[in-house]
Amino acid sequence: MGVEPQRSPRTTRQQVAILDVLGSAKKFCSAQQIHSTLVRRHQEVALATVYRTLKTLSDSGEVDVIFSEGEALYRRCKSVEHHHHLVCRECGVSVEIENPDLETWAAAVASAHGFESVDHTLELYGTCRRCSSGK
């Protein structure tokens, strides 16, 4: 049983461009929006590549994903630790929030019902000040 030959990840122009867009975004963005931004910046990347890269990044936990009205929205958060979001339905801006109590509560509820390796999702959706005053 030999050692698996190391697979070397490669840094490409398109990955850098996508990470750059994510890095400067304060809101959750869809793959399509990221693609449009890239086009606008004259750094076009194929839509399929945007999806592929986003999938890789979310799988490795480098970006957070939330599902809103049928589509996946991505964001690179400041916090690498487990956290939740308060997201504006209108414009998408989001605030990273924490709720330590929830973790313990979730664990307790899970074991009380005999569930294992429990995970959870929690997101708050509302209208931010800017959007609610805007109209």
Next chain:
Amino acid sequence: MGVEPQRSPRTTRQQVAILDVLGSAKKFCSAQQIHSTLVRRHQEVALATVYRTLKTLSDSGEVDVIFSEGEALYRRCKSVEHHHHLVCRECGVSVEIENPDLETWAAAVASAHGFESVDHTLELYGTCRRCSSGK
């Protein structure tokens, strides 16, 4: 400005069949699964109708919806009040759970950040006893 003429909702065979499937399900089901069940029961209903009915039911709050891996899953819950779920990733069985503290916490966090009409989603995903012992 006259009184709007009353629109009378009609009870149809297909709606009854769909509600019946939902009523006997202990797990969250996709529109496709419900459709298959109907076919199996020789109570075929067009897929579009299943989607339409499910949308109506979820809009009125009669059934709960959760999004899991890109698709909507529906379930008719016992509790009509606001609640959350502990869902098995493997088989889909779910338990209705509550967390009153969460509501107040959410409201507090929201106002602290200037957000209005905040709503939230919380679901716990894990492996139920049956599924984890099964293999």
Next chain:
DNA sequence: ACCCTTATTGAGAATGATTCGCAATCGCAA
């Protein structure tokens, strides 16, 4: 029981997001 209005359905086309297949491309270690 029979009409009639119109809510609802069925079937398939249309949409939208995301994934796939595969040849062309380009990062990078030797």
Next chain:
DNA sequence: TTGCGATTGCGAATCATTCTCAATAAGGGT
């Protein structure tokens, strides 16, 4: 510089869900 193979591009293929619109059928009125 070179060659292997990871990664991309592009269009076709999937998948879930919605829409169109003519045909059907609930149920209130007679």
